[in-house]
Amino acid sequence: MRIDILTVLPELLKSPLDHSIVKRAREKGLAEIHLHNLRDFTDDNYRTVDDYAFGGGAGMVMKPEPIARAIEKLQEERNYDEVIYTTPDGTPYKQPMANRLSTCQNLMILCGHYKGVDQRIRDHFITLEISIGDYVLSGGELAAAIIADSVIRLLPGVISDETSALTDSFQDGLLAPPVYTRPAEFRGWKVPEVLLSGHAARIEEWRLQKAIERTRKRRPGLLREK
Numbered sequence: 439m440r441i442d443i444l445t446v447l448p449e450l451l452k453s454p455l456d457h458s459i460v461k462r463a464r465e466k467g468l469a470e471i472h473l474h475n476l477r478d479f480t481d482d483n484y485r486t487v488d489d490y491a492f493g494g495g496a497g498m499v500m501k502p503e504p505i506a507r508a509i510e511k512l513q514e515e516r517n518y519d520e521v522i523y524t525t526p527d528g529t530p531y532k533q534p535m536a537n538r539l540s541t542c543q544n545l546m547i548l549c550g551h552y553k554g555v556d557q558r559i560r561d562h563f564i565t566l567e568i569s570i571g572d573y574v575l576s577g578g579e580l581a582a583a584i585i586a587d588s589v590i591r592l593l594p595g596v597i598s599d600e601t602s603a604l605t606d607s608f609q610d611g612l613l614a615p616p617v618y619t620r621p622a623e624f625r626g627w628k629v630p631e632v633l634l635s636g637h638a639a640r641i642e643e644w645r646l647q648k649a650i651e652r653t654r655k656r657r658p659g660l661l662r663e664k
Contacts, residue, residue, distance in 0.1 A: 439542065439593060440470040440516070443582050444508050445549040446487050446500075448473040454583040463596045471586060474512070479504040488552050497553035505548065505559050512546060520566045522547045522585065524578030525554060528567030531585065533609055535568070539585070540592035547585060549578030611660055615648035 443451060454460075455471050463469040477485040481503070488498040509521060519542035529535070539545060548555065548564065560567070570581045591597060618629040632644045653660050 439468070439540075439590065440472070440544050441586050441589075442472045442474060442512055442518075442544075442546045443549065443579075443586070444474050444476055444505065444546065445577075445579055445582070446476050446551055447549075447577060447579055448475050450577070450579045451583055454580075455586060459591045459596060460587055463590045463593060466595060468593050468595055469590045474508055476500075476504045476508055479507040479511075491553060495553075499553050500551055500555040500559075502556040502559050505555060506563065509546065509548075509559075509563050516544050518544045518546045518565075520545055521564050522566045522568055523550060523555065523560060523564040524548070524570070524581035524585070525550050525567050526569050526572070526574050528569040531568045531570045531588075533588075536585075536588040537592065537609075539589045545589070547578075547582045549582050551577045610649075611663065612649040613653045613657060613660070615645040615652065 445451060451473055456464075460469070460471070464471065476487050480486055487501055487504050489501050491497065491499045512518070520539065522545060524547065548559075568581070568585065570584055575581060618633060622629045622634060630644070632640055635641070650661075
């Protein structure tokens with residue numbers, strides 16, 4: 439998989455994309471991530487990427503020219519399954535979308551800034567708009583890092599135990615159940631006996647029940663969606 443990220447702050451992305459599972463995937467050759475500075479696609483001495491909004495109002499808007507140049511240059515080199523824009527008014531990002539994106543070969547992510555990008559870019563270049571939550575960040579870089587991490591970890595061979603990703607929260611529409619490790623007793627607090635029983639069917643039944651209980655308590659909306 440290849441992910442190209444268009445940003446005005448590439449340095450903000452270097453650290454989160456160069457550690458842990460994402461780093462492992464890149465070292466194994468399972469994923470490529472390329473950062474592109476939108477200022478490199480400007481045509482003035484000040485490398486301007488923003489301007490005032492038509493009609494007035496507070497805040498600046500990302501100019502269409504640098505973004506269009508960057509997207510078109512990359513599209514000349516390869517076909518992209520999705521050209522993604524990170525924006526608070528996008529489609530809420532959930533596990534099924536991450537699952538789908540993990541089957542793609544080439545993804546492009548445009549990181550928004552200021553008051554957003556010129557609408558003409560969204561109308562003519564963007565194929566998928568994603569929101570990671572109902573709040574506003576200083577820019578789309580952290581959202582892009584979240585999307586990249588959540589997708590790359592699903593690629594075959596990235597996680598040593600590939601079944602681990604299949605038991606994450608949301609994969610089956612439920613939150614994950616409680617988990618425990620050694621020691622079996624800590625400060626008088628004991629691990630549930632069923633987990634020590636070695637009885638696989640009983641353990642799976644317990645985990646399902648606890649997952650349903652946790653989901654009902656913390657995210658009841660997920661049960662309604664099911």
